[in-house]
Amino acid sequence: MLPIVERTLAPGVVLRAVQTKKFKTSMLGITFLEPLTEETASLNALIPKVLRRGCRNHPDMETLSAALDDLYGGGIEPLVRKKGEVQCIGFWGSFLDDAYVPGDSQILESAAALLGEIVLQPAGDGKGFRPDYVESEKANLVDKIRSEVNDKLQYSLSRLRSMMCEGEAYSIEKLGTEAQARAITGETLYNRYRDMLETAPVYLYYCGSADPERVEKAFRAGFADLPQGQRKEIPVPMVLGQPKGAVRRFSDAMDVSQGKLTMGFRTGGGFKDIENVARFMLFNAIFGGSTNSKLFLNVREKLSLCYFASSSLALSKGILLVYSGVEFANFQKAEDEILAQLTACQIGDITSEELEAARRSVIGSLRSSLDAQGRLEEYWVNRFVTGTAYTPEELAEAVEKVTLDQVVEAACQVKLDSIYTLRGKEG
Amino acid sequence: MIKHTYERIGETLYEETLENGLRVYVFPKPDFGKCYAFFATRYGGMDTRFQLNGQWLDTPMGIAHYLEHKMFDTPDGGNALQKLSASGASPNAFTSAAITGYHFECTEGFWENLRTLLEFVSVPYFTEESVQKEQGIIGQEIRMMEDNPGRQSYRMLLEALYQNHPIRNSVAGSVESIAQITAETLYHCHEAFYTPSNMVLCVAGNVDPEAVCALAREILPKEAKPPIPRDHGQDEPRQVNLRENTRVMPVAAPLFQIGVKGQPAQDGPNRLRQKLLGDLTCEALMGSSSSLYSKLYTRGLINSGFYCGFMDYPGCAFLVAGGESKDPAAVRDAIMEEVERIGREGLDQGLFQRMKKAAYGSFVRGLNSFENLCVEQAQAYFEDQDPWTFLEIYDTMTRQDAENFIRDWFHPEQMTLTVIWPGEEPA
Known part of the structure; x- marks a missing residue:
């Protein structure tokens, strides 16, 4: 059990710190939580990119890189994530743990100070960002949004989400759209930045060898200039219990060798209830979330239709996605088999071997997340965003207790909403 | 043991x-x-x-x-x-x-x-x-x-x-x-x-x-068997096969890679030295802390997806740099100009020292991952190297070594540029 300490540094500003000596890296991060909206998604996504270009004492990339190299090649990278209908905007810092720094020097305080300077003291005249940084990062953001098409699977999933969830915040991608990005000006961006600093809930995170007192002190010093005042609540996602109506079908054609079949299902709510979460995680592992899953064993191994056929849960939004890469001619065959396997789960056609294999796989993955810094951070940010606090061990215990009937019950809540296919030009 | x-x-x-x-x-x-x-x-x-x-x-x-x-x-x-x-x-x-x-x-x-x-x-x-x-x-x-x-x-x-x-x-x-x-x-x-x-x-x-x-x-089987002779083809000439290689695919922006072909060192300590020196030289010449990187980034010729590094396999060794660029040939030309400048003026001593410090940090941080630790150790064994001598090798590596590396490797007939140009838009 890794102890995690939570401290509220100011209203709406929370620090969670994991103290452990087992890693060679210390990780520290800051995340601002904003609701996903069409008006703000691109603006929010651009903020950390512009901030990373330079700060008061290190006004350009070369001097900022030199400062990081001096801290034994540390990294502070912009990070924009989408968690349900919350946009998480901030930085992810990764440094050599103090225990491995040659001599007596310590990195934590300098790292927190540099992180604070990047977030709070952007290069410029103090009244706005440097216009050249805004323009250049805006162009990069537009390119980044456009290049989402390069990864055909991610592109297909993004298209599915946007069409299936039309009218819901979940349809908005974490970087927003090209048109929104193009419309950004230095003024709109700076206003959004100031607003975010003043009103967004802030989540600070640390994992490394330092004790919580020292971590708190380092963050308090680094972020002393963070505006004080009342901050907003963490946004709560809209969860639909049912699909919007009959199954909807969408498709695009592109010059590709392989087709992508993606299917979106609604799972209903209940993500705050640890037992419900455990049931769905186990159901997902049986259905398509592991190498012993029905999708892997049937769509891939038995029918040789694909290299991958998997499912993944976005429980805080009440959505399950299934995706596979198949020959264009096999779309229907794969779709039929995927739905047949869901039906099998719903009628309880699950062997005790399948149930136990899935259970071991979910529990193994939860327990090993304690040994991986990145996954641990991801776990805790998910808890923070959903207003839950159970530990990976507690969740593993809950999974240990789930019965077959409860898995079937979860499976029966899963309803097909939409299907998206990426087809070939001649397909 | x-x-x-x-x-x-x-x-x-x-x-x-x-x-x-x-x-x-x-x-x-x-x-x-x-x-x-x-x-x-x-x-x-x-x-x-x-x-x-x-x-x-x-x-x-x-x-x-x-x-x-x-x-x-x-x-x-x-x-x-x-x-x-x-x-x-x-x-x-x-x-x-x-x-x-x-x-x-x-x-x-x-x-x-x-x-x-x-x-x-x-x-x-x-x-x-x-x-x-x-x-x-x-x-x-x-x-x-x-x-x-x-x-x-x-x-x-x-x-x-x-x-x-x-x-x-x-x-x-x-x-x-x-x-x-x-x-x-x-x-x-x-x-x-x-x-x-x-x-x-x-x-x-x-x-x-x-x-x-x-x-x-x-x-495992009890007996030890002698090594199997393998044929990796005729000797490889110093010059590249093609100076340019291009094609069209559905991507948003041109995707490029620049390759520099070198003489591989023999298995053993020299190979590890070549690997470490190759990576360090790449970083000093065009890595994210170099002045070339800043220049290319500021001119909008590369974005934060730019990468560079040393690669080697039995019988071959090469450098790769790549990413997205509006004008890949201009990136290649800028690298060659920087190579000429370094030939005249030498590498910046401060930068080179910082690179060594950063390399130490990133080596130690890499040990966090069990997978990385085991795979690296296995690969080093197959190449008859001891990865744990890296500190001693770094201690003996000088700025002149990096300058010589640049002089030996960066010749136009040893370099190639590949580009994937954007094709048609998705329908």
């Missing part, structure tokens, strides 16, 4: 060579709940022509990777992938140009899982039917890679850099080449390369090193 202690970086390593020639490495990790095991053979995508029992065999492109897939089938009609994941482990495997590796991570049942790993990798079991069936799955894996611009770009780069060396061949092969694979050929390849004297076992976790050796002794 031999025990090595690296106090400064907090690592201990046990090493043993078994009677059958298998090299075993164990990293004890008392603070961790998870264990990781990596079992690998020095056999990869480039080893298609070799001598077995006095006969030269020409095997189809992609066979090492195909064999990796088929190794999971066990004589009892089961599948080791499912068996391992049913016990909660996360198993997987990969094939590179030079090695094939099988691994799992788990938090419970380590010894049983290690037994499964050692057994399934050492006992081949193929039928014509099961070999045939895999073609659908691997065919889709190949199709998926055909639609992956990053993969395609790297393929094009290797084809442009090399005339004869089998690094040019796709590790997965083509749909046509894998159609020629039979159970008999797979048995030949297994016999030739999956012999303990051609393999390595690396384990990280809270385990008894002696017990790892004992289990390997119990399960």
